[in-house]
Every structure is written in C-alpha cells, then in structure tokens.
Amino acid sequence: MNRTSPLALLFHACVTIFMLAPLVIVCLVAFTPENTLSIPWHAFSLRWFTAVFEHSDLMQSFWNSLGVAAVAATLSVLLAVPAGIAIARHEFPGRQALNGLLLSPLIVPHLVLGVAMLRLFALFGARGSVLWLTLAHVVIITPYALRLVVAALSGLDRSAEQAALSLGASHATVFRRITLPLMLPGITGGWMLAFINSFDEVTMSIFITSPQTVTLPVRMYMIATESIDPMMAAVSALMVAVTAVAMIVLDRLYGLDKILVGQH
C-alpha cells in the first residue's frame, strides 16, 4: 500500500502553517499591551479589544454589516428557493440561461459589479441607502444559496412526495409538509453561507457604501490604508472568532466540507 511519505507530510505541514499563519498572528497581536504591532511574549492585555468597543465608527459599521448580512441572506434564500425549484425540477426554455444569470456573480468580478452598481445608484439617487446596499448584497450571495438549494433538491428522494400526491394531498400541502422540511438543511446551510459571504464582502461594497452605510470590512479597509495599530488586530481577531463560531454552527447543521466543496 502506498502511504503518505515523510516528504509529503513535510509539504503538508508547510501548507498548513502557510494557511494558518496570518490568522494566528492576527489573534496573537490583538492581545499586545504595547502601542505597536508586536507579539505579546511577556504580558498580554485586552486594551485593544476595549478600544474596538469604544470606537463608535467601527461599532456602527459592525451593526451595519450584521443587519445587511442578516436581511440580505434571508432575501437571497427567499429568491433562491423558488428559483432553485424551477431550475432543478422544471424543464423550460431559458433554464440554462437563468441558471447562468443567477450564478454570474461568481464569474463577473465583484469589482466590476461594484462600479456597475455605483453607476446605477448614482442615477437612481440611491447612494447612502441601506436598502439598495442590501439588494446589491443579495445579488452577490444568491449564487451560494442557490447552489445549496439545487443540491438539496437533486439529492431528494421523490417517492414521499409522489405517495402524498397519490393519496390526494394538494401541491401546496406536499410542498409545505414534505418538500420544504426535506430541503431545510440545504436552506439553512445556504442562509449561513450567504450570511458569511455578505458579512465579509469588501470589493463591491467599497464602491457603493456611503459614510452612513459603511460595512465592517470596508471600514477596516479604510482604516488599514491610513494607519495600522493593534486595534486593527483586535477587530480582525473578533472577526476570526465570529467566523469560527459560524463555521462550527454550520458544520453541525450541514457538514462544512460538504458546503465548501459543494455537491455539483
């Protein structure tokens, strides 16, 4: 049998260190008691976390991000469930085109979507509107929700639905009592993945947020281009922590490897 060689293990160790290094360093530096970006070898302090919670702009942006991500993820699921049913279960002209359009935010760079939406917002006078910002987020996260909905539908055994129909249940009842509950893990997983992607999004948002609607990653980008102090490390560490919690929940609900690797 061909087992993993020591050389391969060394390579694997290097890749693992490479992948974790920037996240680990951020979390370490966040605990520094110094005024400079340094690793706290001797003493550690929570002063920079306190600084984050006292920074009103950052906190405002955090709530913006949280609200936008929660509403956008919910809306994207509400759009993706019916669209996913149409794509997975119906044969109709333009089905491929519809699928392509709804997945296009994965191919069209977020940068291009950002400047395109900036133009739209400028014409509509929508700059500074949370509603339009949220709709823009719905567009870029719908592909993730859609993929999980379609995956959930295509892995679904239809015999229970057919049995219910043959026993005289209406289409609405079958959907409500059978299809929807069976799709639920896919829908929840889709919501969480959409939420995380909205919460993390920076490239498109940077163009379409205004001072009142700046989201957390955009605020962090703006702070980081001007000055870098350990407070940035503290915010980053908090974001890593939030993501880690979300990941654990997601893993328990659906299996994280399944979501990330996808079921094509």
Add this chain to the structure above:
Amino acid sequence: MSRATNTPSRWAPAALSLPALALFALMVLLPLALTTLLSFQQYDQDKGVQGGFTLASYALVLGDSYYYEIFFRTGWIAALTTLICVLVGAPEAYILSRMNKPWRSIFLLVILAPLLVSVVVRAFGWSLLLGPNGVVNGVFELFGIGKVKMLYTPTAVVVALVHVMLPFMVIPVWTSLQKLDPMVENAALSLNASQWTVMRRIVLPQITPGLLSGSLIVFGLSASALAIPGLLGGRRLKMVATLIYDEYLHELNWPLGAAIALALLVINLVVMLSYNAVLEGSYAKRMGRT
C-alpha cells in the same frame, strides 16, 4: 435526476423564477449596460461626465504605456499566482485525499476555512507577517539572511493572493480526486508501474479538469482582486483593480474607470473561454487516444 411531471401549470417555472430574475435584471444586467454606455461618454475635468458618444476613454487606455504597464503587471501577477496555486494546491489535494479518516476532514477544513474569513483580515495578517519587523523577517535574520523588503512589493501581493486563492484550487482538484478509485492506482503499482508513471498516467489525467477549472477561477479572481493589492501593494504598485478604484473614487473620471473595468471583464472572459477551449480540446484528445 427525474425532472418533473407534476407541474401544476406551464407557467410555474416563470412564476417561480420571476423575483430572482427581476432582481438580477435590475441589479446585474442594467448596471452592466449602463456602465458600457458610460465608458463611451465624454469626460471633462471641470464639468465631469458629459453626454455624447466618444471612444476617448478607450483611446486613452490603448494609447498610453502607463496603462499597458498596469495591465501587464496584473497579468503576470495573476498568472504567477495561478502557477503557484497549481504547484501547491494539486499535491496538497492529493495528500489530503490519501489521509486517514479523521485527519482528512480536519485538514481539509484547515485548508478551506480561511475562505470564510474576510479578505481584509487575511491581508492585514500578511502585512503583519511580511512587514520590516514581521515574523518572516525575524526568521530570515535567525538564518543570517538579513531583512528583506517584502511589504509593498509584488512578493507580498503574490504571497497573499496565493493564500486567498489556494482553496479555490484545492476544492476542484479534491472533487476530481474523489472520483478516482484508489484500487486503480494499486492495480498499476502491482503491475510494476513506477510511482512516477502512476502519477503521470493515472492521477494527472484524472485531476486535469479540476486543475483547469481551478486555474480559471484563480486567474479571474486574482486579476480582479482589489483588497490585497490595495493593502499590500501600496500606492506605487498599481494593479488594474486599484487603478479602477482610483479612477472612480479619487480622480472621479468615471468613463475612463468604466472603460478599464469593461476591458478587465472582457479580458477575463476571453482568457477563461480560450484557455477552456484549448485545454479541454487537448484533454479530450488525450483521453480519446489512451
């Protein structure tokens, strides 16, 4: 997949997909069309965007070596990132797929989880590691190499891009490896094929589609990445994305920004389609021969 016979009405798919379709028409198709129009509009430094139709923005981009240089730099940085992701991601995916049960899922998560952490956080992490007093320079000094300037150079941008893009390479390669029965490799080995032959004749053909789609995603995302070059490249190391950002938000020359953004989109699509055609063609041919 059994597709539907229980359709309540033939208008059902239209009704089901209408809300999503409407949103995407309004927020994707319309803005892209408006941006295309914008790129043909006149720009005046004092008066801003004027109406009319002109190719001035495109002429400016095509006629100035300053823009060539930025496009060229973006191209090679994205290509180098893609190459490194292939060289690191493919073996890593293979090693992962040969691991034993609990470790395999654990390390797959370790490799993929950074995908869910905001790119700003990861860029910030790399600026801490690669800075003049960062950990990497500390290690270099231990080995007597001395300090190396990495932050605000292409090195920092490529390293951070590889970090962000590696999961996008590991995922498709991993997926195609799942379809490879390890018994095929064992059969080849038992028939006296060398380890190298097994790699070349069995594993590599199997993962080629995964490598292909991974490369396309990595190249496309790298060429249009904004936060990484913005935070780690500094002001002097401009890439197409940071150039577009400056034109839109600092210079306020929107028609020029729109022209560059569309050029980026078109180049992205052309590279994807042609690369796809070439590699899929040769892949199909090779599979047909053997």
